[in-house]
Amino acid sequence: MKRSPTMKDVAREAGVSVMTVSRAFKDDASVGEKTREKIRKTADGLGYVFDVTAANLRSQRSDFVAVTIPSLNNANFAATVVALTTKLSDAGYQVLLGHTNYDMDKEEALIRQFLRRRPEAIVVTGGHHTDAARKLLSESGVPVIETWDAPPDPIGHVVGFSNAATMDLVVDHLVSLGRKNIAFMGGDADSDTRGRDRRAGFLAAMARHRLQARRLVGSGAPQKAMHEGARAMGHLLEAYPDTDALICVSDLVGFGALSECQRRGIDVPAQIAMAGFGAYDISEVCVPNLTTVDPMPTKIGESAAGLVLQLLKDPTAKGNVMITPTLRLAQSTGV
Amino acid sequence: MKRSPTMKDVAREAGVSVMTVSRAFKDDASVGEKTREKIRKTADGLGYVFDVTAANLRSQRSDFVAVTIPSLNNANFAATVVALTTKLSDAGYQVLLGHTNYDMDKEEALIRQFLRRRPEAIVVTGGHHTDAARKLLSESGVPVIETWDAPPDPIGHVVGFSNAATMDLVVDHLVSLGRKNIAFMGGDADSDTRGRDRRAGFLAAMARHRLQARRLVGSGAPQKAMHEGARAMGHLLEAYPDTDALICVSDLVGFGALSECQRRGIDVPAQIAMAGFGAYDISEVCVPNLTTVDPMPTKIGESAAGLVLQLLKDPTAKGNVMITPTLRLAQSTGV
DNA sequence: TGCATTTATGTTATCGTTAACAAATCTTGT
DNA sequence: ACAAGATTTGTTAACGATAACATAAATGCA
Numbered sequence: 001m002k003r004s005p006t007m008k009d010v011a012r013e014a015g016v017s018v019m020t021v022s023r024a025f026k027d028d029a030s031v032g033e034k035t036r037e038k039i040r041k042t043a044d045g046l047g048y049v050f051d052v053t054a055a056n057l058r059s060q061r062s063d064f065v066a067v068t069i070p071s072l073n074n075a076n077f078a079a080t081v082v083a084l085t086t087k088l089s090d091a092g093y094q095v096l097l098g099h100t101n102y103d104m105d106k107e108e109a110l111i112r113q114f115l116r117r118r119p120e121a122i123v124v125t126g127g128h129h130t131d132a133a134r135k136l137l138s139e140s141g142v143p144v145i146e147t148w149d150a151p152p153d154p155i156g157h158v159v160g161f162s163n164a165a166t167m168d169l170v171v172d173h174l175v176s177l178g179r180k181n182i183a184f185m186g187g188d189a190d191s192d193t194r195g196r197d198r199r200a201g202f203l204a205a206m207a208r209h210r211l212q213a214r215r216l217v218g219s220g221a222p223q224k225a226m227h228e229g230a231r232a233m234g235h236l237l238e239a240y241p242d243t244d245a246l247i248c249v250s251d252l253v254g255f256g257a258l259s260e261c262q263r264r265g266i267d268v269p270a271q272i273a274m275a276g277f278g279a280y281d282i283s284e285v286c287v288p289n290l291t292t293v294d295p296m297p298t299k300i301g302e303s304a305a306g307l308v309l310q311l312l313k314d315p316t317a318k319g320n321v322m323i324t325p326t327l328r329l330a331q332s333t334g335v
Numbered sequence: 336m337k338r339s340p341t342m343k344d345v346a347r348e349a350g351v352s353v354m355t356v357s358r359a360f361k362d363d364a365s366v367g368e369k370t371r372e373k374i375r376k377t378a379d380g381l382g383y384v385f386d387v388t389a390a391n392l393r394s395q396r397s398d399f400v401a402v403t404i405p406s407l408n409n410a411n412f413a414a415t416v417v418a419l420t421t422k423l424s425d426a427g428y429q430v431l432l433g434h435t436n437y438d439m440d441k442e443e444a445l446i447r448q449f450l451r452r453r454p455e456a457i458v459v460t461g462g463h464h465t466d467a468a469r470k471l472l473s474e475s476g477v478p479v480i481e482t483w484d485a486p487p488d489p490i491g492h493v494v495g496f497s498n499a500a501t502m503d504l505v506v507d508h509l510v511s512l513g514r515k516n517i518a519f520m521g522g523d524a525d526s527d528t529r530g531r532d533r534r535a536g537f538l539a540a541m542a543r544h545r546l547q548a549r550r551l552v553g554s555g556a557p558q559k560a561m562h563e564g565a566r567a568m569g570h571l572l573e574a575y576p577d578t579d580a581l582i583c584v585s586d587l588v589g590f591g592a593l594s595e596c597q598r599r600g601i602d603v604p605a606q607i608a609m610a611g612f613g614a615y616d617i618s619e620v621c622v623p624n625l626t627t628v629d630p631m632p633t634k635i636g637e638s639a640a641g642l643v644l645q646l647l648k649d650p651t652a653k654g655n656v657m658i659t660p661t662l663r664l665a666q667s668t669g670v
Numbered sequence: 671t672g673c674a675t676t677t678a679t680g681t682t683a684t685c686g687t688t689a690a691c692a693a694a695t696c697t698t699g700t
Numbered sequence: 701a702c703a704a705g706a707t708t709t710g711t712t713a714a715c716g717a718t719a720a721c722a723t724a725a726a727t728g729c730a
Contacts, residue, residue, distance in 0.1 A: 004476065006686055017710050022688060030708060047474060052451040053397065054686035057388050058715050073413035081407060082434070094448070097432050099417070113429070116387045139382060141339065226620040255620065262622045282617070285561040285590065287597045341716055352680050357718060365678060389716035393685050677726065682719105689714085696707065 005046045014042040025050060056118075065093050065308055066114035067123045070102045071222070075280050076297040077125065080147065083301025084123065091309055093120070100125075102191035102222060108133040115140055121308045127151020127158075128193040143311040147304050148295075149194060150322065157311070159304040159321040163194050164201030166293050169327040170247050170275050171205035173291070177333060179245035179273055182206065183215030185232050185257060186249025192222045195249040198277060202247060215240045219253045229256020237264070243272055245333075251276035251283045251292050258286060258332070269334040279328055288331030295325045340381040349377040360385060391453075400428050400643060401449035402458045405437045405527075406557070410615050411632040412460065415482065418636025419458065426644055428455070435460075437526035437557060443468040450475055456643045462486020462493075463528040478646040482639050483630075484529060485657065492646070494639040494656040498529050499536030501628050504662040505582050505610050506540035508626070512668060514580035514608055515546055520567050520592060521560075521584025523553030530557065530584040533612065537582060550575045554588045564591020572599070578607055580668075586611035586618045586627050593621060593667070604669040614663055623666030630660045 011018040016035060023031045024039040031039075042048075056062050065088050069077040085095045096119060098110040108130045114122065115136060122142055127149040129137070137144045137155050144156035149163060174182055186192075187199025199216070206213035217236045219228040229248060233256065236243060248254035254276030261268050268274050268288055276283055279294035303321040310317050329335040346353045351370060359366045359374040366374075377383075391397050400423050404412040420430045431454060433445040443465045449457065450471060457477055462484040464472070472479045472490050479491035484498060509517055521527075522534025534551070541548035552571045554563040564583065568591065571578060583589035589611030596603050603609050603623055611618055614629035638656040645652050664670040 008686080018686090019688075019711080020709055022686095023709085026688095032708060035708080050451050051453060051686055053388055053392050053453060054715090055688070056715090057392050057717085058686075058688045060715065062388065071413075072407055072416060073410045075408045078406075078408035082436075085434075089448075094431075094452075096429075099420075101417075113424075116385050117429075118386060118388060224616075226616045230620055252616075255617075259620050259622050281559075281561045281587075282590075285565055285594050287594050343716080353716090354681080354718080355679055357716095358679085361718095367678060370678080386716055389685095390718070391685090392687085393716080393718045395685065672730095673728105674730105675726100675728075677724100679722100679724070681722075683721105684719085685717090687715090689712105691711085691713105693710070694708080697705085699704095700702095 005048045006051070007048075009046060010039065010043045010048050013046060014039050062118040062120055063092060063094050064096050064114075064117050064119040065121045065123065066096045066098070066111070066117070066119040068098045068100055068107055068110050068114075069125045070100050072099045074222075076278055076295060079297035080125075080301035080304070083298045084305045085301075087302060087305035088308065093308075102189075104128065104130050104133070104191075108136070111136050115142075120312055121145065123147060123304050123308065126193055127154065127160075129155075143308065143315065145304050145307055147300055149197065154320070157307055157320055159300055159307060159323065161295065161323040161325050162201070163197035164204060166277070166295070166325045167198055167201030167247070168205045168208075169293060169325070170277075170291075171202060171209065173327060173329070173333065174245045174247070174273060174275065175209050175211070177245075177273060180211055181215065181240070181243050182211065182213070182245040182247065183217065183236055183240060183243045184213070184247050184249075185217050185229065185236065186219040186225075186253050188216075188218030189221045192249070195222065198249055215243055219249060219256075222250065222252075225250055225252035226256040229253035229258075230260040231256075233257040233260035237266075245273040246275070248274070248276045251278045251280040251290055254290050254292070254332075255282050255286055258288075258290065262287075269332050273334060274332040283328070283330065291330045291333040291335065292328050293325050294328055296323050299323055340383045341386070342383075344381060345374060345378045345383050348381060349374050395453075397453040397455055398427060398429050399431050399449075399452050399454040400456045400458065401431045401433070401446070401452070401454040403433045403435055403442055403445050403449075404460045405435050407434050409557075411613055411630060414632035415460075415636035415639070418633045419640045420636075422637060422640035423643065428643075437524075439463065439465050439468070439526075443471070446471050450477075455647055456480065458482060458639050458643065461528055462489065462495075464490075478643065478650065480639050480642055482635055484532065489655070492642055492655055494635055494642060494658065496630065496658040496660050497536070498532035499539060501612070501630070501660045502533055502536030502582070503540045503543075504628060504660070505612075505626075506537060506544065508662060508664070508668065509580045509582070509608060509610065510544050510546070512580075512608060516550065516575070516578050517541065517546065517548070517580040517582065518550030518552065518571055518575060518578045519548070519582050519584075520552050520564065520571065521554040521588050523551075524556045527557045527584070533584055550578055554584060554591075557585065557587075560585055560587035561591040564588035564593075565595040566591075568592040568595035572601075580608040581610070583609070583611045586613045586615040586625055589625050589627070589667075590617050590621055593623075593625065597622075604667050608669060609667040611667075618663070618665065626665045626668040626670065627663050628660050629663055631658050634658055 100107040150160045184202045187195040219232045275291040283290035283292045435442040519537045522530040554567045610626040618625035618627045
């Protein structure tokens, strides 16, 4: 197989200098209209494909934006990435996507790997990282954006919300319905830092209402959320049979719990009101529909992309974006 | 902000040549143990980060493997990508992931964009592409692997299965239960080529059993599967009230349909037996559990990665991998 | 010890593109 | 028609690494 053609080949064939070919491939450059046309045609004829790697090396711009998320298979992270990718690729950037599988060491390894490609910005999910990862990020000389959480000690910029504060919305709602024996399911897995933050928010909100918050059941790692939700519901009913409301760390756990109620003939919301988190599709389809919190994943992605673009124009720009999640009431809390 | 250090800086600081530094960063190269140690230490001290772009340009190897999938937020595609990424990154490759949103023009644009980075292999989902995309792929001089479908006219290599053939499994099962008025939901969206293939398979299987296959209802684009499944169930019940079995293009559509049955008090499986496709988590959690087909997404990813690695060693290697999906029986068909 | 062999390090040119500067060509107004 | 400015094209060197080849240092063995 023969070597693929370079600008040099195109230049020779078209009878111009290499530099003119280079310019012809940039939209804004000054090249005569008929010269450009000839070059385009010659390039097509030769099957020339522009080599971004060489361009990057010379111009010292990688066009990469590195992005890490905990899991690919999550409607919310996916929505954020879709929004982010759309906006960034429209602006000519290439997203380098990595998933950590909720493992902070994996995240560190990914960051290390991505930095070797000289990304122009790094967008990470969450504010919890290994010490080494924090160091890598802050010393990278590249804009860093933490999304989804509003960490107490940000590395660079933040586009997120307070997971803890969202629990106020849910607890207030359940309390306003007269529920008092409110349980929380999930938030026990070390790896799911957002879940832990939500549980902490639940505890704080309950304390604010002077309600006992001892009804806590684990649901394990987020990867098995639905199954674990069903299992955990069994535990909850045995341990705290007088529970009259349940907040789940996610809609997926919530759906597992809901289906277990269905199996056992427990009436939701009459006996137990139930709320999830994440506004997953399933919350609007399951029976009963699940009250949930919409964390605005697309808005997070769009804002993060906007911030990246702004920072690439002006690295000194300040800009943290706070997102305001909304409570979506549905049948599972009797609305 | 000062320029980040290069090998030259490390070499000067460590009192060796640039080439020695370069070798010290490759594991297998011959460098004295104490020299290597000194270089490592100097590099760390300077905060040196290896520049993969430059290395790629010189060595004419990108370490990239381009991968396109229809949607990020899909448990099956995600599982394939996870398996693929894990295996390839262990071997030192970087996956460039792009999602097409089930749009073939978007896929073409992605491929065009990826080729400019000189990937060492390209893995695409499905066997349906624009003509231009097919041309790009086949002329790229890079190994091409089509996954998830077994296309009639492959571009290069294939790791997949016959969507149509999987429907034989499901139809045979339902017929063996004595069901005759079998409906199919989905497969109507142009963009969902796999769904279309499944519907075609359904029609073929019904013909083989000499059964009428006019009970077809659309469920629209896969992005809204759950909602559309619920809506479509309404249509089905109105149009074909004597339906005694339903095959859905995916478990997500199936769950939508199932929840609509629950709302209307229709007994599944007594009145209507129901089967989905994809072995999504939800199929094992919903009530009743959903009979489904497991398309072995992880196996697809692993096999595709294995094939990529093999092809990179020996580009002339032949190798198509056929995956055999399995039927998973559950309560929704009365098992 | 001395010479062949292995191991460790150095030198030079280059991957394919673009920044920076230089030169040539084309406009335009008088 | 011609100077002055605007537009288009060309030349040279460089981005940061490595392949290929050359040489120096270390080792083995008679």
